[in-house]
Amino acid sequence: MNTTDIKCVACVGGGVIGSSWAIQFAMRGLDVVLYDINDEQLAKSEAQMHKSLDALEQFKAITADRRKEIVSAIRLTTSMAEAVGRAQFIQESGPERLEIKQSILAQVEEYADAGAIYASSTSGLLISDITAKAAHPERCVGAHPYNPPHLIPLVELTSGDKTDSDLLQLAYDFYQSIGKEAVLLRKECPGFIANRLQLALYREVQDLVMRGVCSVEDVDKALVYGPGLRWAIFGHNMIMQLGNPGGLTGMVQMLGNSGDRWLEDMASWTHQPDNWSEVAQPGVDQEMANFPDYVGHTNAECAAYRDQMLIELLKLHRKL
Numbered sequence: 001m002n003t004t005d006i007k008c009v010a011c012v013g014g015g016v017i018g019s020s021w022a023i024q025f026a027m028r029g030l031d032v033v034l035y036d037i038n039d040e041q042l043a044k045s046e047a048q049m050h051k052s053l054d055a056l057e058q059f060k061a062i063t064a065d066r067r068k069e070i071v072s073a074i075r076l077t078t079s080m081a082e083a084v085g086r087a088q089f090i091q092e093s094g095p096e097r098l099e100i101k102q103s104i105l106a107q108v109e110e111y112a113d114a115g116a117i118y119a120s121s122t123s124g125l126l127i128s129d130i131t132a133k134a135a136h137p138e139r140c141v142g143a144h145p146y147n148p149p150h151l152i153p154l155v156e157l158t159s160g161d162k163t164d165s166d167l168l169q170l171a172y173d174f175y176q177s178i179g180k181e182a183v184l185l186r187k188e189c190p191g192f193i194a195n196r197l198q199l200a201l202y203r204e205v206q207d208l209v210m211r212g213v214c215s216v217e218d219v220d221k222a223l224v225y226g227p228g229l230r231w232a233i234f235g236h237n238m239i240m241q242l243g244n245p246g247g248l249t250g251m252v253q254m255l256g257n258s259g260d261r262w263l264e265d266m267a268s269w270t271h272q273p274d275n276w277s278e279v280a281q282p283g284v285d286q287e288m289a290n291f292p293d294y295v296g297h298t299n300a301e302c303a304a305y306r307d308q309m310l311i312e313l314l315k316l317h318r319k320l
């Protein structure tokens with residue numbers, strides 16, 4: 001099989017992640033069948049998809065006609081046989097519990113073609129554990145998206161101890177072919193790559209505030225209007241490369257001793273401060289109150305602003 005043989009994708013589990021995956025696949029011209037356990041859950045999936053499509057249409061990432069095509073490419077079902085029977089690629093996004101993931105895989109294997117690729121959206125479970133009782137563990141990979149998958153291109157690929165390396169490559173090529181940016185973990189690693197980077201930075205965010213160096217609002221502002229703008233374009237190694245006439249090597253030399261002194265002073269604790277929420281919540285409430293009106297002052301308003309900015313940024317990245 002190669003990537004062009006993949007015409008039909010089954011999304012198993014249609015919650016926050018599964019319903020967003022369905023849009024991603026349908027936007028790229030694939031037939032999608034979305035499975036969930038009952039009609040009530042499917043109704044929620046449908047509502048969630050329409051909300052995402054509303055934002056895409058409102059911010060002109062898709063036209064009304066394109067929206068209709070996307071909607072008509074997605075079929076909803078409570079029948080596992082119907083969901084996976086014709087699929088060449090199966091994206092599982094069920095609850096993050098090992099026994100449920102194993103039971104979903106067992107059901108899928110009953111009805112799916114033995115050649116189909118099975119990709120789990122798991123955030124933290126090991127593929128080797130999910131596939132421990134599988135008939136075809138060699139067909140299974142971990143494919144961790146960033147929420148929401150139809151907007152954020154990143155997908156982190158992991159393999160289990162029995163995953164076929166050619167199949168992993170095929171999964172990689174497939175995601176790339178539908179506009180995702182796949183990264184490959186060469187070793188199992190809790191939190192994968194992106195969430196670890198995020199948490200490492202968040203430890204320093206918390207520490208700066210807890211030590212009284214700056215407010216919650218100012219640490220956010222320092223990130224958004226400083227490194228965050230550059231990070232939306234290039235990764236940190238590239239930023240280093242462009243930051244000095246001597247490239248990354250020159251930048252490392254320039255940082256030299258002062259970099260080491262900062263590192264010595266930085267947080268290294270392994271348990272988050274117990275009273276962080278008490279400190280951070282009033283700070284973030286104040287931050288929201290201080291935003292200009294065009295950003296918004298409530299969670300809903302700020303989330304809409306975030307989505308609009310994300311869509312505009314993705315257009316600049318030629319991802320939408």
Ligand SMILES: NC(=O)c1ccc[n+]([C@@H]2O[C@H](COP(=O)([O-])OP(=O)(O)OC[C@H]3O[C@@H](n4cnc5c(N)ncnc54)[C@H](O)[C@@H]3O)[C@@H](O)[C@H]2O)c1
Nearest residue numbers: 013014015016017018041093094095096121122123145147
């Ligand atoms: N939410 C995130 O930010 C995020 C990000 C990346 C990855 N993930 C991962 O994606 C997966 C799904 O997370 P979510 O946030 O969409 O959860 P969710 O609770 O929103 O959705 C889970 C869906 O699975 C369905 N489900 C329950 N039992 C099932 C079964 N036996 N078979 C099939 N479907 C079943 C539920 O009805 C629900 O619609 C998890 O593995 C999670 O770790 C989540």
